[in-house]
Amino acid sequence: xxxxxxTACGADAESAAESSGSTGEASTSATxxxxxxxxxxxxxxxxxxxxxxxxxxxxxPAEASASGGQPSWANPVTEPGELLSSIEAGDLTVDVYQxxxxxxxxxxxxxxxxxxxxxxxxxxxxxxxNYVVSNNGAAVDLGPSLVDVSxxxxxxxxxxxxxGLTGDExxxxxxxxxxxxxxxxxxxxxxxxxxxxxxxxxxxxxxHQPGSPITFxxxxxxxxxxxxxxxxxxxxxxxxxxxx
Numbered sequence: 178x179x180x181x182x183x184t185a186c187g188a189d190a191e192s193a194a195e196s197s198g199s200t201g202e203a204s205t206s207a208t209x210x211x212x213x214x215x216x217x218x219x220x221x222x223x224x225x226x227x228x229x230x231x232x233x234x235x236x237x238p239a240e241a242s243a244s245g246g247q248p249s250w251a252n253p254v255t256e257p258g259e260l261l262s263s264i265e266a267g268d269l270t271v272d273v274y275q276x277x278x279x280x281x282x283x284x285x286x287x288x289x290x291x292x293x294x295x296x297x298x299x300x301x302x303x304x305x306x307n308y309v310v311s312n313n314g315a316a317v318d319l320g321p322s323l324v325d326v327s328x329x330x331x332x333x334x335x336x337x338x339x340x341g342l343t344g345d346e347x348x349x350x351x352x353x354x355x356x357x358x359x360x361x362x363x364x365x366x367x368x369x370x371x372x373x374x375x376x377x378x379x380x381x382x383x384x385h386q387p388g389s390p391i392t393f394x395x396x397x398x399x400x401x402x403x404x405x406x407x408x409x410x411x412x413x414x415x416x417x418x419x420x421x
Contacts (some may be wrong), residue, residue, distance in 0.1 A: 279347070312372065
């Protein structure tokens with residue numbers, strides 16, 4: 178397995194490195210990341226490219242409430258797409274949906290140091306996934322990373338996690354949330370209480386490899402009343418599927 182070098186290139190590069198494959202607090206790897214490309218000011222779009230979407234629709238707040246409700250800090254739960262895997266992680270369940278595909282309108286944040294080319298180039302096909310997290314047990318206080326899901330193709334050749342793109346338009350086109358926490362729901366204390374029966378959802382994207390087996394690593398670490406991580410209560414789980 179090759180190790181990619183990471184070169185800091187401003188705040189955007191740091192953010193991309195933190196978010197690739199992990200949201201920060203759940204990460205236990207000290208592996209050097211890939212080099213970063215400067216993707217600012219890029220507004221290119223691929224001519225004639227089509228967006229594909231799987232059947233499904235966003236759930237209204239009323240529907241979410243009727244089916245168990247959602248936390249006050251969360252964006253409205255959405256469930257488009259085809260169910261790929263259900264992963265049990267302690268009292269929580271993560272349902273993984275494959276939603277659709279669309280072409281990349283920008284280059285990714287990481288480059289292969291051997292070829293100096295971006296891992297994601299303009300026009301490459303991205304696949305979008307949706308993670309729906311349900312609490313089947315007692316209330317738990319989650320930290321800012323909530324429940325982290327790290328997706329990795331089984332033949333992914335790098336030690337660093339997979340690259341993806343950000344942008345409101347991308348997520349809106351697929352009907353999924355980029356973050357699980359809404360703007361209004363941000364907690365300065367870093368405590369997000371997840372009550373029994375509640376659900377929240379957020380999305381992910383990376384390069385589309387049809388027919389490829391993929392593994393999902395799920396991690397969450399509860400926090401105490403001061404927002405400090407309770408590492409002894411960390412929960413890890415794993416699920417597998419095949420991208421269509």
